[in-house]
Amino acid sequence: MSLNNYEWNLENEWLQKVLKETKKQLDEKRDAKDRLKKEAVETQRELWSDLGSVSIENGLDQLSDFMSFMDIMKNQKRSHEFNEKLEAKYEKMLESPYFGRIDFVEENESTNEKCYIGLSNLIDEDYDFLVYDWRAPISSMFYDYETGQASYECPEGLISGEITSKRQYKINNGKIEYMFDSNISIEDEVLQELLSKNSDDKMKGIVTTIQREQNKVIRNEYYKNLIVQGAAGSGKTSVALHRIAYLLYKHKDKITPQNIIIFSPNNIFNDYISNVLPQLGEDNMYQTTFKDYMHKELSNQFKKETTSEMMEYILDSNEKLTYQDRIKNIKFKTSVEFMNILKQYVNYLETMDRGFKDIFVRGKLIISSKDIQKLFFEDYSNLPVKRRLEKIKSRIVFLIEPYEKAWIDEIYKELFQSGDYIDKEEMIEKSNLIVKKKLKKTYEKISQMTKFNLIEIYKGVFKNLNMFLDKTNIEYDDSFIEHIKTYTLDNLNARILNYEDQVALLYLKGVLGDMPNTSQIKYVIIDEAQDYTPLQYEIFYHLFKSASMTILGDINQSINPFMNVGNYDNIYDISKNDTCIINLTKSYRSTMEITKFSRKLLPKSINDEYVERHGDEPNVIGFLDENHMHEKLIEDIKSYRQKKYKSIGIITKTARETREVYSLLKANNIDVVSIEKDDDDYVNGVLVIPSYLAKGLEFDVVFIYNASDKKYNSEDERLLLYTCCTRALHVLNIYYLGEITPLLKKRI
Numbered sequence: 112m113s114l115n116n117y118e119w120n121l122e123n124e125w126l127q128k129v130l131k132e133t134k135k136q137l138d139e140k141r142d143a144k145d146r147l148k149k150e151a152v153e154t155q156r157e158l159w160s161d162l163g164s165v166s167i168e169n170g171l172d173q174l175s176d177f178m179s180f181m182d183i184m185k186n187q188k189r190s191h192e193f194n195e196k197l198e199a200k201y202e203k204m205l206e207s208p209y210f211g212r213i214d215f216v217e218e219n220e221s222t223n224e225k226c227y228i229g230l231s232n233l234i235d236e237d238y239d240f241l242v243y244d245w246r247a248p249i250s251s252m253f254y255d256y257e258t259g260q261a262s263y264e265c266p267e268g269l270i271s272g273e274i275t276s277k278r279q280y281k282i283n284n285g286k287i288e289y290m291f292d293s294n295i296s297i298e299d300e301v302l303q304e305l306l307s308k309n310s311d312d313k314m315k316g317i318v319t320t321i322q323r324e325q326n327k328v329i330r331n332e333y334y335k336n337l338i339v340q341g342a343a344g345s346g347k348t349s350v351a352l353h354r355i356a357y358l359l360y361k362h363k364d365k366i367t368p369q370n371i372i373i374f375s376p377n378n379i380f381n382d383y384i385s386n387v388l389p390q391l392g393e394d395n396m397y398q399t400t401f402k403d404y405m406h407k408e409l410s411n412q413f414k415k416e417t418t419s420e421m422m423e424y425i426l427d428s429n430e431k432l433t434y435q436d437r438i439k440n441i442k443f444k445t446s447v448e449f450m451n452i453l454k455q456y457v458n459y460l461e462t463m464d465r466g467f468k469d470i471f472v473r474g475k476l477i478i479s480s481k482d483i484q485k486l487f488f489e490d491y492s493n494l495p496v497k498r499r500l501e502k503i504k505s506r507i508v509f510l511i512e513p514y515e516k517a518w519i520d521e522i523y524k525e526l527f528q529s530g531d532y533i534d535k536e537e538m539i540e541k542s543n544l545i546v547k548k549k550l551k552k553t554y555e556k557i558s559q560m561t562k563f564n565l566i567e568i569y570k571g572v573f574k575n576l577n578m579f580l581d582k583t584n585i586e587y588d589d590s591f592i593e594h595i596k597t598y599t600l601d602n603l604n605a606r607i608l609n610y611e612d613q614v615a616l617l618y619l620k621g622v623l624g625d626m627p628n629t630s631q632i633k634y635v636i637i638d639e640a641q642d643y644t645p646l647q648y649e650i651f652y653h654l655f656k657s658a659s660m661t662i663l664g665d666i667n668q669s670i671n672p673f674m675n676v677g678n679y680d681n682i683y684d685i686s687k688n689d690t691c692i693i694n695l696t697k698s699y700r701s702t703m704e705i706t707k708f709s710r711k712l713l714p715k716s717i718n719d720e721y722v723e724r725h726g727d728e729p730n731v732i733g734f735l736d737e738n739h740m741h742e743k744l745i746e747d748i749k750s751y752r753q754k755k756y757k758s759i760g761i762i763t764k765t766a767r768e769t770r771e772v773y774s775l776l777k778a779n780n781i782d783v784v785s786i787e788k789d790d791d792d793y794v795n796g797v798l799v800i801p802s803y804l805a806k807g808l809e810f811d812v813v814f815i816y817n818a819s820d821k822k823y824n825s826e827d828e829r830l831l832l833y834t835c836c837t838r839a840l841h842v843l844n845i846y847y848l849g850e851i852t853p854l855l856k857k858r859i
């Protein structure tokens with residue numbers, strides 16, 4: 112609805128008032144910055160003049176004065192950083208202080224409160240809110256309601272009333288570019304404008320157009336865990352990041368970014384999303400990937416396969432003789448049955464006879480095997496196996512200590528009486544050494560009884576596999592089991608850790624009590640959740656038992672046919688533990704034409720909505736020879752570049768093809784970058800990337816490079832191809848050489 116001059120004048124007046132207040136507060140922060148700087152210089156001057164050079168020889172008083180100075184300096188640094196953050200906030204507000212407004216009359220009240228909503232609060236000296244932070248309780252109504260009856264929750268309870276008007280603004284450089292009243296949800300004009308833009312360097316925030324169903328996820332704190340299922344482009348990652356910003360705002364006294372961890376599919380993606388929180392005025396949380404987390408924990412003496420290497424193997428090695436062996440191995444080790452075998456094995460390790468032995472020192476029984484067993488099976492039974500063994504070891508060492516000491520003293524006396532030594536230090540050293548030697552076997556026995564070698568423990572699963580298989584419901588062929596055993600043991604002996612083995616090892620490591628404490632983590636976000644196996648979820652559960660989890664994924668984007676969750680019901684512990692499943696039902700990323708085309712690839716049709724934004728139909732073009740395909744690719748890239756599309760993704764199936772296409776484009780003077788490994792940085796522009804690394808990313812223009820029947824020739828690759836097509840915002844081109852993949856044949 113367009114607004115009259117009178118309204119424009121009122122709005123401009125309000126904007127000037129807000130800008131004036133913002134400028135005033137910004138000036139205060141700038142003054143404070145100068146003051147803080149002077150104070151810091153003064154403290155340092157005092158430090159040097161009062162204390163001079165600090166040395167331990169100058170006594171404890173000087174050290175204590177020095178520590179006090181350090182505390183002051185630390186506080187000054189903190190104040191300076193806080194002040195800088197506020198300064199940045201006000202500078203941003205001067206550009207665009209708010210984007211929305213609701214007029215709200217509370218029940219049983221007569222005043223119509225104007226609530227302007229922006230990235231941050233702006234409060235004047237009378238404690239009036241000139242602008243509300245988008246995360247403030249009252250702001251939720253902007254996202255949740257149209258005009259009419261509305262309510263919001265705040266610490267005082269539920270506040271109800273009526274929204275009498277709702278307005279949206281675009282303010283740039285401190286000027287209103289446009290504004291309009293909207294009786295409907297935040298849609299069409301603003302959303303369409305945002306979505307039709309070309310992609311920025313990295314992912315951007317969506318605060319101005321968060322949709323109602325997305326807002327429900329962002330602010331949901333009714334359940335400990337959330338599982339969010341949403342089709343490609345439905346805003347799962349965006350929602351996850353805005354949820355983090357919301358939690359940091361709502362619990363600012365209790366949590367900091369260090370209390371939040373996000374698991375992303377790879378580091379390219381981590382880089383790609385790294386701008387969103389700073390844009391929202393918050394520091395980034397701890398970003399990691401499962402692979403990085405795992406590799407940090409597992410032995411460096413093994414060659415550890417990465418996620419990408421595994422994907423490359425699955426997609427590019429089917430001509431190798433050993434391919435089927437490996438696939439069988441992956442399928443078995445990612446199955447729910449194998450997870451249950453590992454659980455049985457842990458139970459077995461906790462209850463099996465460990466062959467504890469009596470410990471004697473010089474014929475005196477220090478602790479009997481029975482007493483050690485009692486420690487393991489009773490006194491320490493609430494601890495995981497590794498902790499029990501550690502405690503037993505320290506207990507025995509503690510019990511031996513007085514006998515060892517007495518023995519050392521005896522030897523010392525003997526040495527003294529022998530008259531062979533005159534130096535006291537030498538006699539102490541010698542007596543220690545003699546006793547150590549005599550006790551060597553005893554200590555070896557203790558170490559042997561309490562040793563914890565993860566790889567040996569893991570080998571134990573396969574040595575005892577038949578014992579556990581009897582308890583599963585599945586009948587395995589004897590030769591298959593023999594194959595799994597030898598395949599695994601051979602690899603372990605050759606110090607090779609395949610990805611699927613690493614997951615199992617990490618599970619055992621965690622459950623047996625060999626992982627660092629993670630109790631500082633209060634929120635865990637798992638993005639691209641479809642690509643983790645049930646066993647990986649068991650690991651998350653064990654690692655972050657007390658944390659609240661937000662798990663976001665799309666089962667239809669399971670890019671690894673063998674390593675995926677399959678069904679959220681498979682996440683036993685998390686899904687049964689105060690958990691709510693929410694669906695995001697609308698897609699925002701792609702044009703209608705691209706969305707409709709991509710969805711035809713799915714084995715089961717989905718009815719999720721999509722934003723009605725139009726573009727060209729996807730181009731599916733076949734070529735009879737490679738040269739023609741390459742010529743067309745080069746010509747099209749140049750033409751899209753001229754049309755000012757910012758990001759062009761050429762998605763190949765494998766990294767091998769990525770390298771080939773990259774060389775081709777480079778040789779033809781195209782300014783292009785390639786991404787081949789999990790750890791590469793994200794770059795905008797013309798990018799060649801293998802299919803499995805493109806997940807989560809998006810491009811203005813996507814080229815699917817060679818969707819021929821030779822490349823995508825298996826049903827297992829259907830969801831991978833779907834995921835690749837859904838990366839396109841505005842243009843999708845599919846090129847193939849010879850025959851088109853059967854996955855697309857019936858669908859175009």
Ligand SMILES: Nc1ncnc2c1ncn2[C@@H]1O[C@H](COP(=O)(O)OP(=O)(O)OP(=O)(O)O)[C@@H](O)[C@H]1O
Binds near residue numbers: 325344348808
């Ligand atoms: N409410 C919204 N307003 C504007 N843009 C939005 C909104 N929600 C999502 N988008 C845009 O849609 C695109 C897809 O969002 P996002 O990557 O968060 O979705 P996703 O569900 O994680 O996607 P995928 O699973 O396909 O990787 C992004 O460009 C994002 O900015």
